[in-house]
Amino acid sequence: MHASLSVASDPRLPIYRQLSDLLRSRIEQGHWAPGSRIPPESELAEQTGAALGTVRRAIEVLVDDGLLTRQQGRGTFVRKADFSNSLFRFFRMTGEDGALLMPQGRILARRLAPLPAAVAERLSLRPGAEGLCLDRLRLVGDKPALLECIWLEAGRFAALAELPLEDFGDLLYPLYERACGAVVARATELLTVGSAGAVTAERLGIAPGAAVVVVDRLAYGYDGRPMEWRRSWGAADKFAYSIEIR
Amino acid sequence: MHASLSVASDPRLPIYRQLSDLLRSRIEQGHWAPGSRIPPESELAEQTGAALGTVRRAIEVLVDDGLLTRQQGRGTFVRKADFSNSLFRFFRMTGEDGALLMPQGRILARRLAPLPAAVAERLSLRPGAEGLCLDRLRLVGDKPALLECIWLEAGRFAALAELPLEDFGDLLYPLYERACGAVVARATELLTVGSAGAVTAERLGIAPGAAVVVVDRLAYGYDGRPMEWRRSWGAADKFAYSIEIR
DNA sequence: GTTCTTTATTCCTCTATAGGACTAGAGGAT
DNA sequence: ATCCTCTAGTCCTATAGAGGAATAAAGAAC
Numbered sequence: 001m002h003a004s005l006s007v008a009s010d011p012r013l014p015i016y017r018q019l020s021d022l023l024r025s026r027i028e029q030g031h032w033a034p035g036s037r038i039p040p041e042s043e044l045a046e047q048t049g050a051a052l053g054t055v056r057r058a059i060e061v062l063v064d065d066g067l068l069t070r071q072q073g074r075g076t077f078v079r080k081a082d083f084s085n086s087l088f089r090f091f092r093m094t095g096e097d098g099a100l101l102m103p104q105g106r107i108l109a110r111r112l113a114p115l116p117a118a119v120a121e122r123l124s125l126r127p128g129a130e131g132l133c134l135d136r137l138r139l140v141g142d143k144p145a146l147l148e149c150i151w152l153e154a155g156r157f158a159a160l161a162e163l164p165l166e167d168f169g170d171l172l173y174p175l176y177e178r179a180c181g182a183v184v185a186r187a188t189e190l191l192t193v194g195s196a197g198a199v200t201a202e203r204l205g206i207a208p209g210a211a212v213v214v215v216d217r218l219a220y221g222y223d224g225r226p227m228e229w230r231r232s233w234g235a236a237d238k239f240a241y242s243i244e245i246r
Numbered sequence: 247m248h249a250s251l252s253v254a255s256d257p258r259l260p261i262y263r264q265l266s267d268l269l270r271s272r273i274e275q276g277h278w279a280p281g282s283r284i285p286p287e288s289e290l291a292e293q294t295g296a297a298l299g300t301v302r303r304a305i306e307v308l309v310d311d312g313l314l315t316r317q318q319g320r321g322t323f324v325r326k327a328d329f330s331n332s333l334f335r336f337f338r339m340t341g342e343d344g345a346l347l348m349p350q351g352r353i354l355a356r357r358l359a360p361l362p363a364a365v366a367e368r369l370s371l372r373p374g375a376e377g378l379c380l381d382r383l384r385l386v387g388d389k390p391a392l393l394e395c396i397w398l399e400a401g402r403f404a405a406l407a408e409l410p411l412e413d414f415g416d417l418l419y420p421l422y423e424r425a426c427g428a429v430v431a432r433a434t435e436l437l438t439v440g441s442a443g444a445v446t447a448e449r450l451g452i453a454p455g456a457a458v459v460v461v462d463r464l465a466y467g468y469d470g471r472p473m474e475w476r477r478s479w480g481a482a483d484k485f486a487y488s489i490e491i492r
Numbered sequence: 493g494t495t496c497t498t499t500a501t502t503c504c505t506c507t508a509t510a511g512g513a514c515t516a517g518a519g520g521a522t
Numbered sequence: 523a524t525c526c527t528c529t530a531g532t533c534c535t536a537t538a539g540a541g542g543a544a545t546a547a548a549g550a551a552c
Contacts, residue, residue, distance in 0.1 A: 014504085014505060014506085015505080015506070016505075016506085040531075040532055040533080041532080041533070042531095042532080042533095050506085050507090051506060051507045051508065052507090052508085052509090053505095053506070053507070053508085054505080054506060054507080056533085056534090057505085057506090066492045070532095070533065070534095071514085071515085071532090071533080072513065072514050072515080072532075072533045072534060073513070073514030073515035073516080073531080073532055073533065073534095074514080074515055074516080074531095074532070074533080075515095075531090075532060075533080076532090076533080079492075081492050083491070086491065089491070185492065186490065186491065186492035187490075187491050187492070188488060188489070188490050188491070189488065189489050189490075189491060190486065190487070190488040191485075191486065191487045191488070191489075192485060192486050192487075193439055193457055193459060193482035193483065193485050194483075195457070211439055211441070211457035211482060213439060236439035236457060236482075237439065237440075239437075239438060239439050240436065240437065240438050241436070241437045241438075242434060242435065242436040242437070243434070243435050243437075244432065244433075244434050244435075245329070245332065245335070245432065245433050245434070245435060246312045246327050246431065246432035246433070260534085260535060260536085261535080261536070262535075262536085286501075286502055286503080287502075287503070288501095288502080288503095296536085296537090297536060297537045297538070298537090298538085298539090299535095299536070299537070299538085300535080300536060300537080302503085302504090303535085303536090316502095316503065316504090317502090317503080317544085317545085318502070318503045318504060318543065318544050318545080319501075319502055319503065319504095319543070319544030319545035319546080320501090320502070320503080320544080320545060320546080321501090321502060321503080321545095322502090322503080
């Protein structure tokens, strides 16, 4: 327990809680990089003075929270978020034959502009701060599937303002990491239903006024701070989402 | 471990897994009723010959699965599912002042009829088996919010075919339990978007052809068998659903 | 009668320890 | 080269036991 544990946690909390808070802060502050292995349980136990079982319990909390993954015989790793299939979470995007198709991403427009007030607030930036806005179309098998409007902080993502549009590739989050050192840890999404405006409809290849599902996403880094805000539109007739409740 | 554990589980599995399988089967077979307390950990440990920590681990599995809840100082209980706020999971249903309102349920129609093939399949019943169908309107503050079409197996829910429509009350699942001894343990839901037909639109008080969110729900009992199928329609402009992803 | 104390029961936290299972890599046998 | 064996490192399973915390109910004190 002692020295290393007294960092910030409430000492009235159980040791395993204090320990998991400690590990969590190490991860959030980038002390352990995403994808890397954290020290073995035995070492953590020795360092912190807690019993092995207590360390395991602390790690379990973070595994349940999705921050760590364990692999027997290999170690415990800081989890890298994987959004590669997030398109398929809500939309049925298969070809005529039912086969899964790799979605493509195409940047339609890019511009620097002051962040809209609502976006700035969600990104925890001051209103009017400079932002980078990307209009993006995602295609599945050459058919438009999703239209996206993405806002980023201009300063942190300056590299993207210069990059040729052809070099953006099909996935943005790996690009953020490569070009700007920004790693997405988690995101929240809000789903609503609306109707397509003229431009949206044209780009998606649907009738103006047709129902669309709108997904607002706020993506956070490992430091817990919001990083990207995006709004996506998809044809409602392609939408399907299943959940388990109890 | 021994005697009591050898029931069905694969003996190559860890003891805590075998134990959780055993407890699960006890619950699913109604050996321990929903809401009731299961024997204390110490007693289970003694009965099964496993160590206390192993029993706790087994119970933990079922707690994570939502079958049990623990209460320090009181005991461990078979969880009763609570669907009372499931309406609010997907729809913003507040009054003009933003206050939450208690939803009402009103049965519009009831009839005995052969189950449609698709419904019979989902309920694991033979096609053409006799079913009980309920058309139900859910209101929030006197305004129509959700239209539901519910299918049940006629035999098991015979009591509902006789009950005066006024006596159904606002919540169905407690009624199933009172009148038919059928307890809902969990459910799966599938969300899609469609447009309102003439009848649906009229009953929901929206324009014909307006977008609606369709929720198909299949509810299961503690024995793991499907019990009720229902399809709900709600105005799409009231729909909002948020999730956390990582 | 109300309030406080005590006690029994139950789940929770933590320690300590031992052996098993899985992975990766080094080194030897064929 | 390929396959096998061995070893070290790591997480996983299981045991035993001590004391803490929350609950509920019985009994004592006022």
